[in-house]
Amino acid sequence: NAGVTQTPKFRVLKTGQSMTLLCAQDMNHEYMYWYRQDPGMGLRLIHYSVGEGTTAKGEVPDGYNVSRLKKQNFLLGLESAAPSQTSVYFCASSLDGSGRDTFGSGTRLTVV
Amino acid sequence: EDKVVQSPLSLVVHEGDTVTLNCSYEVTNFRSLLWYKQEKKAPTFLFMLTSSGIEKKSGRLSSILDKKELSSILNITATQTGDSAIYLCAVCLGSNYQLIWGAGTKLIIKP
Numbered sequence: 001n002a003g004v005t006q007t008p009k010f011r012v013l014k015t016g017q018s019m020t021l022l023c024a025q026d027m028n029h030e031y032m033y034w035y036r037q038d039p040g041m042g043l044r045l046i047h048y049s050v051g052e053g054t055t056a057k058g059e060v061p062d063g064y065n066v067s068r069l070k071k072q073n074f075l076l077g078l079e080s081a082a083p084s085q086t087s088v089y090f091c092a093s094s095l096d097g098s099g100r101d102t103f104g105s106g107t108r109l110t111v112v
Numbered sequence: 113e114d115k116v117v118q119s120p121l122s123l124v125v126h127e128g129d130t131v132t133l134n135c136s137y138e139v140t141n142f143r144s145l146l147w148y149k150q151e152k153k154a155p156t157f158l159f160m161l162t163s164s165g166i167e168k169k170s171g172r173l174s175s176i177l178d179k180k181e182l183s184s185i186l187n188i189t190a191t192q193t194g195d196s197a198i199y200l201c202a203v204c205l206g207s208n209y210q211l212i213w214g215a216g217t218k219l220i221i222k223p
Contacts, residue, residue, distance in 0.1 A: 010145055016208075025202075031209070033211075040121075041215060042200065042213040042214055042215040042216055043155075043200070043202075043209065043211075043213040044213070048210065050209075056201065059210075063148055068161050074129075085138070085208065090154065090155075097209035098144065098160065098204065098209075099143075099144055099146045099160060099204035099205075099209075099211055100160055101155075101157065101211070102156050102157075103154035103156070104154060105153045105154050106153055106154060
């Protein structure tokens with residue numbers, strides 16, 4: 001049982017480049033989330049999904065897009081990366097949106 | 113604006129000490145309060161506290177929710193070096209099930 005798997009684990013981008021982060025869960029969870037974690041600021045919600053085919057904006061959605069075409073996958077896209085998007089990105093999922101989330105191991109993204 | 117504030121931001125104690133971590137919140141629609149432990153990578157779930165379950169305990173860790181004071185504490189007794197981590201507090205909103213996170217308390221346990 002893999003839980004929540006994020007790929008890639010590390011990435012360096014140049015300003016203006018695009019990329020997609022992939023999150024996959026094998027627990028049949030309905031809810032999925034993308035967070036960013038910056039030093040001293042805790043976790044901030046970027047986008048989330050309450051089920052296959054649905055997405056919604058979180059606290060800091062600007063510069064990011066998401067898609068959830070299949071229940072088990074939640075993709076986070078950066079169309080034109082900026083240095084302000086340098087961060088650690090976490091994907092999480094939960095069965096019922098209760099807050100008891102299972103997290104992936106994170107993606108460390110650096111934009112230069 | 114919904115917010116969650118944790119204190120202290122960092123804490124250094126010796127093995128065997130007891131520590132108390134604090135979390136206070138101001139939110140418009142409270143559903144539950146959660147504690148997570150973050151070591152090197154992913155946060156892992158510790159406790160969930162709701163209006164119907166204001167105290168939880170697991171081994172040396174325990175947590176209490178004070179709905180009147182809009183706060184919670186996480187206690188760790190007989191600390192061990194393996195307790196060194198960042199402890200995160202989050203509040204789940206009833207309106208949209210989103211979590212609002214505190215900045216965390218970095219706990220260091222010295223041998």
